[in-house]
Amino acid sequence: MPNNVTDILVSAARVYYAPFGAALPADSVGVNVPWGTTWVEVGYTTAPCTLTYKYTDMDVSIQQELATVKRVKTAEELTLETTLGEFSLSNLNIGIGGQYSRYVAASGQMGKEELLAGGYPVLTERAWGFEGFYVDETGIPYPLRVFIWKATSILNGNLEFGKEKHSDIGLQVKALADMNRAVGQRLVKFQRIMEPSL
DSSP: OOOOGGGSOOOOOEEEEEETTOOOOOTTOOTTOOOOTTOEEOOOEEEEEEEEEEEEEEEEOOTTOSSOOEEEEEEEEEEEEEEEOSOOHHHHHHHHOOEEEEEOOBTTBOOEEEEEOOSOOOOOOEEEEEEEEEEOTTSOEEEEEEEEEEEEEEEOSOOOOBTTBOOOEEEEEEEOOOTTSOTTOSSEEEEEOOSOOO
16 A cells, blocks of 8 residues: 555544443544534543553463464553543543532522542443544545443543643543453444545
8 A cells, every 4th residue: 555644643632422332423424523412522632632552461482492482462451541621520520430410500599510429339331432533635534533332431640720720630541341242342443434435
């Protein structure tokens, strides 16, 4: 395949989450178009979206050979990290996990949001995804999407409040194996739309 400068990706990412098992957006969903009612966009981010895949391997040796003759994976992990720029309690709840409530203003009731957390051992499992885009040689933008079938999320770093830095929320998403999928497909799906349907 010849070199192609359109394959050089320079793009911000839009980050989404949904309930575990949510349907993926249709391939026809365009760049910067919401993914549907079950997918929630986390809003502006102040750091790049970083995806890391690591695995642990084991070397297999035999008595009749000096060098390793086989290597197998014994564990793997996939993490997504970014920093949420919009400091809301609903965003904070993504990393802390708790009981989030929003109240509209009414007679004798201030409009407010509240987050209660602590003492509950179960982590919320969600589907996660993010979208960047590239522009093909004819000038048409197409999405590049990454879907994590199942994951939990935690705060990544400290919450900082100060006059010289805006407050944001560091977020780390850690994938879990989706045992409903075939071996080799249980962590993540990468998707690059390349041309429209006929």
